[in-house]
Amino acid sequence: MDAKNITMEKIVSLAKTRGFVFPGSDIYGGLANSWDYGPLGVELKNNIKQTWWKMFVQERLDMVGIDAALIMNPKVWEASGHVATFSDPLVECKTCHERYRADQIDLAAPCAKCGNKGTFTEPASFNLMMKTWLGPKEDASAVAYFRPETAQAMFVDFPNVLTSSRKRVPFGMAQIGKAFRNEITPGNFIFRTREFEQMEIEYFVHPSDWEKYFEDWLANMYKFMDRVGIDASRSHNLEVEKDELAHYSKRTVDIEFDYPFGRKELYGLAYRTDFDLTTHAKHSGSNIVYTDPITNEKYVPHVIEPSFGVDRTVLAVLLSAYDEETVASEEGDGDTRVVLRFKKEIAPIKIAILPLSKKEELSNVARPIAEGLAKHWRVDYDETQSIGKRYRRQDEIGTPYCVTVDFDSLEDKAVTIRDRDTMKQERVPIAELEAWFKKQF
Ligand code: ATP
Numbered sequence: 001m002d003a004k005n006i007t008m009e010k011i012v013s014l015a016k017t018r019g020f021v022f023p024g025s026d027i028y029g030g031l032a033n034s035w036d037y038g039p040l041g042v043e044l045k046n047n048i049k050q051t052w053w054k055m056f057v058q059e060r061l062d063m064v065g066i067d068a069a070l071i072m073n074p075k076v077w078e079a080s081g082h083v084a085t086f087s088d089p090l091v092e093c094k095t096c097h098e099r100y101r102a103d104q105i106d107l108a109a110p111c112a113k114c115g116n117k118g119t120f121t122e123p124a125s126f127n128l129m130m131k132t133w134l135g136p137k138e139d140a141s142a143v144a145y146f147r148p149e150t151a152q153a154m155f156v157d158f159p160n161v162l163t164s165s166r167k168r169v170p171f172g173m174a175q176i177g178k179a180f181r182n183e184i185t186p187g188n189f190i191f192r193t194r195e196f197e198q199m200e201i202e203y204f205v206h207p208s209d210w211e212k213y214f215e216d217w218l219a220n221m222y223k224f225m226d227r228v229g230i231d232a233s234r235s236h237n238l239e240v241e242k243d244e245l246a247h248y249s250k251r252t253v254d255i256e257f258d259y260p261f262g263r264k265e266l267y268g269l270a271y272r273t274d275f276d277l278t279t280h281a282k283h284s285g286s287n288i289v290y291t292d293p294i295t296n297e298k299y300v301p302h303v304i305e306p307s308f309g310v311d312r313t314v315l316a317v318l319l320s321a322y323d324e325e326t327v328a329s330e331e332g333d334g335d336t337r338v339v340l341r342f343k344k345e346i347a348p349i350k351i352a353i354l355p356l357s358k359k360e361e362l363s364n365v366a367r368p369i370a371e372g373l374a375k376h377w378r379v380d381y382d383e384t385q386s387i388g389k390r391y392r393r394q395d396e397i398g399t400p401y402c403v404t405v406d407f408d409s410l411e412d413k414a415v416t417i418r419d420r421d422t423m424k425q426e427r428v429p430i431a432e433l434e435a436w437f438k439k440q441f
């Protein structure tokens with residue numbers, strides 16, 4: 001289907017009704033821009049994170065992972081520049097008090113909320129760090145921050161990782177975890193929230209090699225997008241202009257995606273030079289220098305940073321997978337069906353077991369099949385409603401295969417496997433089911 005016809009309303013509504021993503025704190029009227037991942041959302045998100053970890057950590061000999069504390073010594077954020085500069089320009093409409101990011105609106109235009117013109121306050125710098133206090137005293141000495149990115153822990157842990165893992169440059173560190181930013185204008189569903197999850201890599205290289213590894217990582221990011229099923233034709237590189245680069249970066253490419261609300265950032269790739277390691281060495285007083293074991297050259301490694309948002313990945317995957325088609329088969333000829341065409345590796349449910357009726361003689365056969373397959377793959381078991389409706393539900397949640405157990409199964413000891421994309425059916429002996437699915441996944 002034409003991507004232009006996929007609206008956010010369709011995605012948000014399907015996400016809620018099928019249990020991918022719900023409004024957070026819903027029974028209390030929600031909490032603006034907070035979202036909870038439901039039973040299918042958590043599976044999808046976990047599959048995305050596992051694919052990333054497998055591809056960038058487990059399948060490579062030059063990568064290691066960490067899982068650092070979310071709240072770090074506040075000195076980290078002073079050194080990194082976050083306390084001083086991690087801010088957005090905030091303006092407020094003097095009439096209705098709506099707040100905007102000054103860099104995202106035309107200050108000469110009327111306020112989008114109340115329509116009054118020329119009423120904005122002067123832009124003020126608003127720090128996005130979420131503050132808290134450690135311990136019982138709420139004073140300045142106890143101030144700490146929820147990390148606004150996972151990256152800094154990988155620089156701070158660099159000496160410990162280097163010594164314990166005995167890795168040699170070029171090598172990289174990876175981390176997946178939550179990050180917090182007090183965004184002025186959160187919105188667009190899970191695109192911009194104040195609590196989100198990141199998957200980040202810091203790849204340490206010799207200073208003279210950075211260009212080669214920058215290109216390598218850009219290609220790797222696209223390989224990952226392909227593996228999780230993000231539509232390449234809706235993804236674009238944006239070379240960030242020199243005067244818009246962050247203070248730590250010499251080159252940044254944003255990978256943007258065509259969301260229904262416009263072309264916006266999905267991921268970022270930055271060449272951070274030796275800025276972070278040098279800064280942390282200076283502020284902490286630690287000696288962070290790498291010695292090449294062969295040449296004995298001493299230097300501070302430079303860093304290439306591919307940065308991925310988990311939630312934006314979920315959104316781009318949902319938008320890429322969403323399809324509506326007119327059925328041209330005996331399975332409801334002429335009807336429209338909604339299908340999430342997830343890649344098999346990330347589909348939340350891999351196989352649905354659907355006994356044709358609730359009769360005990362069928363569940364006696366179907367349940368053990370479900371329990372056996374569930375040892376290998378995430379399985380759904382559904383025995384209510386007509387089989388047509390159950391197929392449609394599985395299509396809508398992107399389940400690649402449905403297994404129907406019918407009354408013939410009692411005689412021929414076989415079941416019908418239906419393919420989500422082709423809707424073709426195949427009769428397979430129960431005894432061969434596991435081997436059949438092993439070939440598919
Ligand atoms: P933006 O320009 O959209 O605010 P950014 O350039 O500040 O993003 P980075 O600091 O590069 O973002 O963060 C790395 C990645 O983390 C982003 O590419 C995005 O996928 C994700 N991300 C950043 N901020 C948010 C947020 N508020 N909500 C959800 N994901 C986010």
